[in-house]
Amino acid sequence: MTASPKTGGAGKREVPAVPGRLPVLGHTAALLRQRLAFTAGLRHHGPVVRVYLGGLPLHFVTTAELAHGVLVGEAFEKGIFVDKLRRAFGDGLVSTNGDFHRRQRRMIQPAFHRRFLVRYSETMSALADETANSWRDGLVVQVDRLAQDIAISVVGRTLFSTDFDARISAEIREHTPTLIRLGVVRALSPALLERLPIRANRRFDQAVARVHRVVDEVVGSSRGDREDLLSVLLAARDEDTGEPMSGQQVRDHVVTLLTAGSETTGAALAWLFHELARNPDVADRLHAEVDGVLDGRAATVDDLRSLPYTRRVVDEVLRAYPLWLTLRRTSAAVRLGDVELPAGTEVGFSPHALHHDPRYHDWPDLFDPDRWLPERAAALPDGAYVPFAGGLHLCPGHAFARQEIVIVAATIAARWRLVPVPGEPVRPKVFGLLYPSRLPMTARSRP
Ligand code: HEM
Numbered sequence: 446m447t448a449s450p451k452t453g454g455a456g457k458r459e460v461p462a463v464p465g466r467l468p469v470l471g472h473t474a475a476l477l478r479q480r481l482a483f484t485a486g487l488r489h490h491g492p493v494v495r496v497y498l499g500g501l502p503l504h505f506v507t508t509a510e511l512a513h514g515v516l517v518g519e520a521f522e523k524g525i526f527v528d529k530l531r532r533a534f535g536d537g538l539v540s541t542n543g544d545f546h547r548r549q550r551r552m553i554q555p556a557f558h559r560r561f562l563v564r565y566s567e568t569m570s571a572l573a574d575e576t577a578n579s580w581r582d583g584l585v586v587q588v589d590r591l592a593q594d595i596a597i598s599v600v601g602r603t604l605f606s607t608d609f610d611a612r613i614s615a616e617i618r619e620h621t622p623t624l625i626r627l628g629v630v631r632a633l634s635p636a637l638l639e640r641l642p643i644r645a646n647r648r649f650d651q652a653v654a655r656v657h658r659v660v661d662e663v664v665g666s667s668r669g670d671r672e673d674l675l676s677v678l679l680a681a682r683d684e685d686t687g688e689p690m691s692g693q694q695v696r697d698h699v700v701t702l703l704t705a706g707s708e709t710t711g712a713a714l715a716w717l718f719h720e721l722a723r724n725p726d727v728a729d730r731l732h733a734e735v736d737g738v739l740d741g742r743a744a745t746v747d748d749l750r751s752l753p754y755t756r757r758v759v760d761e762v763l764r765a766y767p768l769w770l771t772l773r774r775t776s777a778a779v780r781l782g783d784v785e786l787p788a789g790t791e792v793g794f795s796p797h798a799l800h801h802d803p804r805y806h807d808w809p810d811l812f813d814p815d816r817w818l819p820e821r822a823a824a825l826p827d828g829a830y831v832p833f834a835g836g837l838h839l840c841p842g843h844a845f846a847r848q849e850i851v852i853v854a855a856t857i858a859a860r861w862r863l864v865p866v867p868g869e870p871v872r873p874k875v876f877g878l879l880y881p882s883r884l885p886m887t888a889r890s891r892p
Pocket residue numbers: 538539540550600701702705706707709710713763767768771772831832833834835837838839840841842843845846847
């Protein structure tokens with residue numbers, strides 16, 4: 446079963462609605478209350494099922510094959526997330542579609558070429574080294590906040606050649622999570638809710654205004670003559686008109702990259718240290734590898750090939766803690782398996798549910814980096830592991846993020862073991878991403 450343009454009426458099937466739909470709210474309340482459990486349970490109702498976001502039907506696919514079809518199919522574009530996130534991200538890549546999106550993506554892509562990644566890696570190593578040097582034995586580190594700070598600093602120093610000052614960093618740290626967290630809740634809620642003068646809406650509006658203001662400041666103070674993303678944006682010219690980007694377009698891209706590049710990577714890095722602490726055998730193997738390769742120094746891009754186990758740990762973190770939801774809308778009539786969907790149908794799937802689906806991953810709740818040994822990984826079907834999505838919207842920062850997480854994790858692990866502070870249970874907070882609740886850990890010096 447795959448996604449293909451609609452060719453005829455054969456095999457047409459009614460899509461089952463998931464039980465528990467309420468008047469007005471549809472399944473929104475259950476979806477937001479149970480989150481991971483709700484989306485994990487949908488596969489028991491069929492390969493394509495109907496969920497109602499308020500009164501809006503969302504066709505949810507629950508197999509890897511169909512999810513892959515949605516990602517790579519030409520008739521799928523970004524759906525309600527685009528509509529609801531446009532206020533925050535304007536014409537940035539996460540919130541645009543079609544030809545405009547393709548042209549913008551081509552303009553930005555050079556900043557992620559290998560030559561740039563090698564240069565960025567120096568910043569990643571230096572930041573990781575600064576962090577590891579700044580600790581003393583017994584220090585309690587708030588790993589969730591630290592990981593986010595590192596991720597924000599990496600994006601700032603690499604993509605914008607700037608060290609955000611403390612005020613700007615604090616504004617970004619405080620407000621960018623709100624854009625994603627409340628943005629997702631708004632996308633899943635009935636449209637009416639968005640217009641009510643409630644606290645969540647005021648917080649969202651305030652976060653948008655604050656992030657836009659600090660980004661305008663960062664862009665305004667850039668000379669635009671460096672080998673960084675901001676300079677690429679300022680120098681870019683539209684293929685057809687030859688026009689440079691407007692100030693607002695530049696700001697939209699910067700807000701998008703700042704948010705998409707730091708929230709995701711920060712959360713993954715925090716989860717990595719949490720999993721090392723929960724799985725001492727994994728930590729021992731990772732420590733043995735980094736000791737052999739680094740001998741206490743900071744990791745560099747040249748070390749990546751010599752750190753295969755660390756890379757597998759990162760792959761496993763990205764399996765265990767991916768995005769909760771991916772949403773699309775059909776731009777033309779399309780067949781999904783044996784279901785026909787007209788143009789304009791909202792479609793979605795849960796990377797988290799697929800990454801924990803026992804049909805594809807043995808013992809899905811086990812943190813097992815060796816499932817990424819090449820011979821085991823090769824057996825996975827397309828769509829069963831999609832941490833960076835795929836198709837036209839494949840995350841442009843995937844190599845950047847993987848490189849950053851390996852360099853930072855290896856550099857810190859070469860010198861420190863992070864031990865959980867007792868009595869602080871860690872739970873995932875589920876928004877578009879999975880964030881750890883508070884994650885205080887004690888730094889213990891490693892021999
Ligand atoms: C562990 C880290 C990361 C993860 C798990 C991640 C994941 C994703 C996913 C799943 C998408 C597709 C969303 C969708 O299909 O609706 C995406 C898109 C995107 N990501 Fe990432 N990402 C990460 C890091 C980064 C970094 C470091 C950057 C930039 C510096 C970045 C920039 C973007 C942008 C601009 C998009 C929109 C692409 C488009 O629609 O064309 N991401 N990311």
